[in-house]
Amino acid sequence: MSERLLLSMPADGDLRIHWLHWSDSTQQRLDTGSIEAGGSLDDLGERFAGVPCYVIVPGEWVSWQQVVLPKGGRVGLAALPFQLEEQLCSDLDSLHLVCGNIVANQPSDVLVVDRQRMDEWFALLKDSGLKVKSLLPDYAVLPENVVLLDERRATVRLPAAAASLSTDNLSAWWQVAGGDVSPRCYSEQGAAIAVSLPAESTQTYEQRLEQIARLFSPWPMNLLSGDYRLKEESNVLWQRLRWPVVLAGLLLALHWLSLGLEIADSRRQIALYEQGIDDIYRDTFPGARIVNARSQMRSQLAALEGGNVEQSAFMPWLDRIARASKGDSGISLQQLNYEKNAVKVLIAADGYEQVDRWVAALLSQGFEVERGAFGQEQTGITGQLVLREGGK
Incomplete structure (x- = not known):
């Protein structure tokens, strides 16, 4: 059974971190809960140490940009901050940038977040023991043409725009960014939402994180990169495999040492045999110059036998x-x-x-x-x- 753990960081006005243990094969909740914001994740780390974990943060704090660069690869990556500087109107040193694959003269996705926020999330996750696969804003885990609504927040993923904002501001935002798109709309059951959208369809849900798990379609990006790359997973794996690897290396070294000693002994014996052949030839033909004793002995025997062993x-x-x-x-x-x-x-x-x-x-x-x-x-x-x- 394929499982994953979703961890939702609190948005403004929320004082708890919500988590969901989800089964991909049955599309059902296995368990759910919450912990106080700023609390330790150690208990979750012990309980779900081997389960892939995806951390979802409020999209209000992460900006999605698209840039077109004349060069791809590392050259384009080096030019990326300067390309965004005017658009962001912020000190680049205070921002953390993550981009997708950069292809020359094609739009590239870029996520921008304040380093202070990243420091808080990184400090919470780095020693938790969780198997964190990625950290993304909530709109970056939804498929295209989806709007997720509750009484306080709206999360939108459109082909040309994505954002998380207050539900009260959604109508104004839609007039600027929504255009004529007809999305699928998911509204919290029982919530009083006074928003009218040109929705393709409208459905209700009971729990926001469960609905995200059903729609889960993460971007191939990860805010936990660069200075914020988590290394604990590889360190834990190394701690588990360290002694078996050391033992295997020691056995391999002993094997090669033994093989080397056998080869050296074989070469020594061959040298003794070759010397013995030379001594025999020298005793048989005193004063003869030795180049290759075995070959010379065969030539001597052939000459003595007249080339015919049976008649000689x-x-x-x-x-x-x-x-x-x-x-x-x-x-x-x-x-x-x-x-x-x-x-x-x-x-x-x-x-x-x-x-x-x-x-x-x-x-x-x-x-x-x-x-x-x-x-x-x-x-x-x-x-x-x-x-x-x-x-x-």
């Missing part, structure tokens, strides 16, 4: 050498060259016993082993073996 003897030989070397930590291969069906291996060993054991393992793999010269080193012996296929 090198890869099966390498596998047999690996099986013969398995588990023997006393042998270290320093260099391995494959040429003309023979593999020349430069090895380092702790002693001749390890060399003999490894030669025996190679013979068991079907190799014919030819020993070269061995020499003594500080940590063991080094020498060369030539491996061929057995029987060749």
Whole structure:
């Protein structure tokens, strides 16, 4: 169910602020009441904290002007006060101006109100807790061609004029501003109203604020703008969402920190793997210049295999050498060259016993082993073996 709260500020001679809780879907009153003028709105703020609130002020205190400006947008907005200065005959610093959308060379609506009045309304609303959507004069919430009458006040909204004034003065005002318009007229039930209008139709109502709620059609403007913009609604929302937002931000920051640490660790591991590949290539091809070890290793293997992995003897030989070397930590291969069906291996060993054991393992793999010269080193012996296929 769509609901709204209408709050009517007192006009001259009225000592109370009237409020109406209204259902848009049923077009019925949900509740109504009034509080003393100048009193606190805290109780209403607590009761209707989530209900959109529209504040209606007496139109006698708000002037509606129309101006035509040669420029639109911000340029037109800056020129607006100077355009109105002669019409208002007042110190502009003492006035609060609110305008609609400014389009070059087209009439623009402007609402003008004394800042002293705005200060009073703003002070009453700013700490109330109400969800105030807009503040408008009463004629600015009525549709066109409507006159709302009671014994004391008349509120009029015509296509080219709008005002709130004493009912006794309506006839004189109509002769100047009404013209030949035939409005819909709504009169307070039981009120003695001595006004004759060329009305299209005349109906009666029981309660003024309820009738405004039925006809409610607000202008797309808001007197609570500029220096009088209410910030409490956003502050209240921030107070409600502050800790969830902070917690969500903290979790997001931790997530990104964790992700960053994982990326850094992955890059470190990749760097170690790349260094390991370089070390293997350097051990396999001593003195070779390394640009891209993986690519160079593939090129070396392709050259050794003659471009045909299935027919080359090198890869099966390498596998047999690996099986013969398995588990023997006393042998270290320093260099391995494959040429003309023979593999020349430069090895380092702790002693001749390890060399003999490894030669025996190679013979068991079907190799014919030819020993070269061995020499003594500080940590063991080094020498060369030539491996061929057995029987060749």
